[in-house]
Amino acid sequence: MAKTTFNCSECGGTSAKWLGQCPHCRAWNSLIETVAEPAGSGKNRFGARPGLTPASPLMTLANIEASDFERTPSGLDELDRVLGGGMVEGGVVLIGGDPGIGKSTLLLQALDALQRRGQKTLYVTGEESGAQVALRARRLGLEGSQVQVLAETELEKMLSTLQAERPHVAVIDSIQTVYSNQLTSAPGSVAQVRECAAHLTRVAKSEGVTIVLVGHVTKEGALAGPRVLEHMVDTVLYFEGDTHSSFRLVRAIKNRFGAVNEIGVFAMTEKGLKGVSNPSAIFLSQHAEPVPGSCVMVTLEGSRPLLVEIQALVDSGGPSPRRLSVGLDRDRLAMLLAVLHRHAGVACMDQDVFVNAVGGVRISEPAADLAVLLAITSSLRGRPLPKGFIAFGEVGLAGEVRPAPRGQERLKEAAKLGFSVAVVPKANAPKKPIEGLTVHAVERIEQVVEAVRGL
Ligand SMILES: Nc1ncnc2c1ncn2[C@@H]1O[C@H](COP(=O)(O)OP(=O)(O)O)[C@@H](O)[C@H]1O
Ligand SMILES: [Mg+2]
Incomplete structure (x- = not known):
């Protein structure tokens, strides 16, 4: 069996045997076993003496044939x-x-x-x-x-x-x-x-x-x-x-x-x-009538738009209310709740807040922000969003609503699936109207809450 040594993943120091604590930097549980290089051979790990390695001929980028991968x-x-x-x-x-x-x-x-x-x-x-x-x-x-x-x-x-x-x-x-x-x-x-x-x-x-x-x-x-x-x-x-x-x-x-x-x-x-070659609608749950705490968003990761339902439940909590998210970033949820309170005056301080992206999808893009906030306000007020409603857009700490990339594609997909009302960032508002879709363009989170109240 080849000789092995233990290298510290923190400081790179070595030890001949396994120890719970690195003898060099005192980090705990950082030693990882590796196969030892033959010592004292005067060779580097490529098997040649340092400085004497025969160099490969140099080429300029322009001379290298760039064939695409097979x-x-x-x-x-x-x-x-x-x-x-x-x-x-x-x-x-x-x-x-x-x-x-x-x-x-x-x-x-x-x-x-x-x-x-x-x-x-x-x-x-x-x-x-x-x-x-x-x-x-x-x-x-x-x-x-x-x-x-x-x-x-x-x-x-x-x-x-x-x-x-x-x-x-x-x-x-x-x-x-x-x-x-x-x-x-x-x-x-x-x-x-x-x-x-x-x-x-x-x-x-x-x-x-x-x-x-x-x-x-x-x-x-x-x-x-x-x-x-x-x-x-x-x-x-x-x-x-x-x-x-x-x-x-x-x-x-x-x-x-x-x-x-x-x-x-x-x-x-x-x-x-x-x-599934046409997946855009598979992550929507089928509500016969709109229910409070549900907002559909259009996510676009990769090349295809996907409609995903975001659900929220806001319920009176104990002294230390819980914030839980499934499929969405939890830290971002805490941030959004603070923005909602500070800029739109909607307070959930004493409430448990749960959010979920339906179907086990993980959404990492910030364009989900608007849908998360709308699902939360809808649940808090016990009022559903209108039928055929979608929203997307990133929300900043100053309460501004920022555009999502490729907004037109998202809106077109939603319209294709029969959605009729959209709340989107101003920069994503379509230049030409999209048939069957009424678009409300917003710049700030206050306007979002206002726009939805009027629908
Ligand atoms: N007899 C069966 N009939 C139908 N589906 C099955 C059957 N056996 C296993 N499966 C499905 O296949 C899945 C197992 O997938 P598998 O490829 O073994 O998963 P992984 O390798 O990721 O652990 C199960 O979760 C189940 O949904
Ligand atoms: Mg397996």
């Missing part, structure tokens, strides 16, 4: 969309999400589709046995699938299989189960996950294999342990959605080969995940 579409349109067109040779994709959300299902479907297009594929399973994977494949209707399956958790064995088989695309499900026999740390620890992912990334680049790493997400919403993985890989995709509803979003939060924040929308069915 992409292989998987044939699952929604997945290809988030990937920026398809799998890239030598690209490493990290795909994260809650347990049971559909990561294994999606990747098995993708591998099968790629295999049927003549790509050589490998599915490495560390969590389930080959029989379990086969059972899933049957359920998904992938009988006769030629995808190769390897049930293995040891990194070194995986690497030798990868080198021998040289598949086009390999899925490692999951990276947390992989361990390297070079390290003494337990599988799933930061040291193991980081080392194994780094190894696999190097193999992907050198052999031209596309590698997809599956990662679990902890309760706090971070990929378990290593955020370090996110900067190592080329593309990071996250699964979102409520496991109780059938819709799933796959969002690109980092992509070296395409646009970020692009989303793919799927529906979970008996036969696996099916792409």
Whole structure:
């Protein structure tokens, strides 16, 4: 076994054995195991003496041939969309999400589709046995699938299989189960996950294999342990959605080969995940009549507008009222409540405030502000917003309403789905009227509250 040392993630200091506290900077729990470089060889870590490395010839940018990446579409349109067109040779994709959300299902479907297009594929399973994977494949209707399956958790064995088989695309499900026999740390620890992912990334680049790493997400919403993985890989995709509803979003939060924040929308069915090509209305709940505390917004992350219902419940609270948000940023909620009080005179100080983005969607764009505030005031007053109402726009600390990017597209989508009244920032007001849609343009939060009162 190779010699290992422990490096401090805070100060970079080393220790020969594991200690609870770094002997150099006194940080707690910061020592992480790494494989030690051979010491005293006088060589740097690239295997050459410092200063004597044969330099690669220099080129000017203009002389480098800039060929676009060769992409292989998987044939699952929604997945290809988030990937920026398809799998890239030598690209490493990290795909994260809650347990049971559909990561294994999606990747098995993708591998099968790629295999049927003549790509050589490998599915490495560390969590389930080959029989379990086969059972899933049957359920998904992938009988006769030629995808190769390897049930293995040891990194070194995986690497030798990868080198021998040289598949086009390999899925490692999951990276947390992989361990390297070079390290003494337990599988799933930061040291193991980081080392194994780094190894696999190097193999992907050198052999031209596309590698997809599956990662679990902890309760706090971070990929378990290593955020370090996110900067190592080329593309990071996250699964979102409520496991109780059938819709799933796959969002690109980092992509070296395409646009970020692009989303793919799927529906979970008996036969696996099916792409939803026209998803704009799936996150609306169906109220027969408008109810208090509900406001629909148009969010536009990636290339497609999506209508999402924001719900709020304001109810008398105890001495320390609660502020809770699901799918929206909690700190932003506190800020919005302060703005609402200071600039529009609507006070919720002694009230519990709950807000929720329907359907398990996560909305990170500030354009949700206006809808959040309107849902809150509507719930506080017990008065519904008018039928067919939408709103979007960012709200600033000074009480100003700022425009959202690509406002026209958002309004057109809402009009297409039959919405008839909109409250939007002044700069987003359409130059030409949109048929069937009455637009109220506002500049300040006071005007928003006024405008809605008059509707
Ligand atoms: N027999 C079944 N019939 C229908 N759906 C199933 C069946 N078994 C599992 N599923 C669905 O597949 C999901 C499991 O997906 P999976 O790909 O294993 O998730 P992950 O790999 O993200 O943990 C379950 O949440 C469930 O919705
Ligand atoms: Mg799984």
